[in-house]
Amino acid sequence: MKISRVESLVYGVKDVDAGIRYFEDWGLPCIERGARGAEFRMPSGQSILVRSAADPALPASAESGSTLREAIWGVDDAASLEAIGAELGRDREVGRDAQGGLHARDETGFAIGFRMAAPAAPRAPAASSRMNRPFDPERRARPRKVGHIVFSIARGDLEKATAFYLQRLKFRLSDGTPGGNFLRCAGTHDHHSLFLLSRPDRRAFDHVAFEVRDIDEIILGGKFMMGRGWKPNTSVGRHILGSNLFWYFDNPCGGRTEYYADMDQMDDDWKPRIWEKHPGYAMWIMDKDELPGLTHI
Ligand SMILES: [Fe+2]
Numbered sequence: 001m002k003i004s005r006v007e008s009l010v011y012g013v014k015d016v017d018a019g020i021r022y023f024e025d026w027g028l029p030c031i032e033r034g035a036r037g038a039e040f041r042m043p044s045g046q047s048i049l050v051r052s053a054a055d056p057a058l059p060a061s062a063e064s065g066s067t068l069r070e071a072i073w074g075v076d077d078a079a080s081l082e083a084i085g086a087e088l089g090r091d092r093e094v095g096r097d098a099q100g101g102l103h104a105r106d107e108t109g110f111a112i113g114f115r116m117a118a119p120a121a122p123r124a125p126a127a128s129s130r131m132n133r134p135f136d137p138e139r140r141a142r143p144r145k146v147g148h149i150v151f152s153i154a155r156g157d158l159e160k161a162t163a164f165y166l167q168r169l170k171f172r173l174s175d176g177t178p179g180g181n182f183l184r185c186a187g188t189h190d191h192h193s194l195f196l197l198s199r200p201d202r203r204a205f206d207h208v209a210f211e212v213r214d215i216d217e218i219i220l221g222g223k224f225m226m227g228r229g230w231k232p233n234t235s236v237g238r239h240i241l242g243s244n245l246f247w248y249f250d251n252p253c254g255g256r257t258e259y260y261a262d263m264d265q266m267d268d269d270w271k272p273r274i275w276e277k278h279p280g281y282a283m284w285i286m287d288k289d290e291l292p293g294l295t296h297i
Pocket of ligand 1: 148150207208209258
């Protein structure tokens with residue numbers, strides 16, 4: 001059983017037009033727009049679907065308003081899909097759609113799905129030298145892939161939520177803290193593809209992170225978003241756990257989105273770190289006033 005990555009994210013949104021505009025400005029290519037909403041397809045082959053919150057085809061959510069309604073994971077082959085179906089079928093309902101995709105709920109009730117990972121578009125070779133090549137990037141972001149998603153978990157449920165992904169779906173632990181657990185699926189070296197964030201009393205979707213090239217693309221993308229009227233949720237910084245550079249924005253589709261770059265890479269030699277005290281949110285952040293009062297980590 002090998003889960004490769006986040007494959008597709010399905011949002012249910014109150015203001016569908018605003019949601020579509022947001023992801024267009026975020027830098028995702030829209031491949032289809034119609035009465036049901038829009039579908040964005042990234043160069044990685046991953047997709048984002050913006051649907052009406054009232055769409056009866058979407059899985060129900062305990063959250064009201066705009067939010068993520070289903071997180072679909074991509075797997076490497078048909079045998080993995082069958083293995084996941086058999087494993088989850090032992091103690092929960094597993095639906096199967098017309099394309100063979102699976103649909104279920106995780107241990108704390110988030111709707112999850114599984115299907116074969118789509119192929120990525122061929123990548124243009126990067127310039128090997130700066131010689132006679134002035135730096136002149138596009139003044140906005142064009143994320144290449146979705147790297148991770150984050151769910152807030154009510155504090156008492158963190159252990160069982162984590163065990164589900166580790167034991168049933170073969171995720172690996174990168175860092176475990178009292179504030180939450182950073183997990184990576186089998187097909188990635190990224191420090192986390194799923195962060196389960198411990199909250200005193202709340203179970204909710206928190207954010208999805210899109211990888212960009214570097215700090216320039218984070219800042220150019222964020223400034224473009226602000227110019228289009230979207231609101232930053234943090235300033236630019238670098239996390240401690242995962243070490244990624246970041247900038248978060250409030251998403252009208254629900255939760256936040258994050259531009260990130262330069263995340264730690266882990267392989268089988270990585271020994272999970274268990275922290276008795278959380279080492280902190282950021283090693284630096286542009287607006288230092290954000291550090292003491294931050295409620296999200
Ligand atoms: Fe993140």
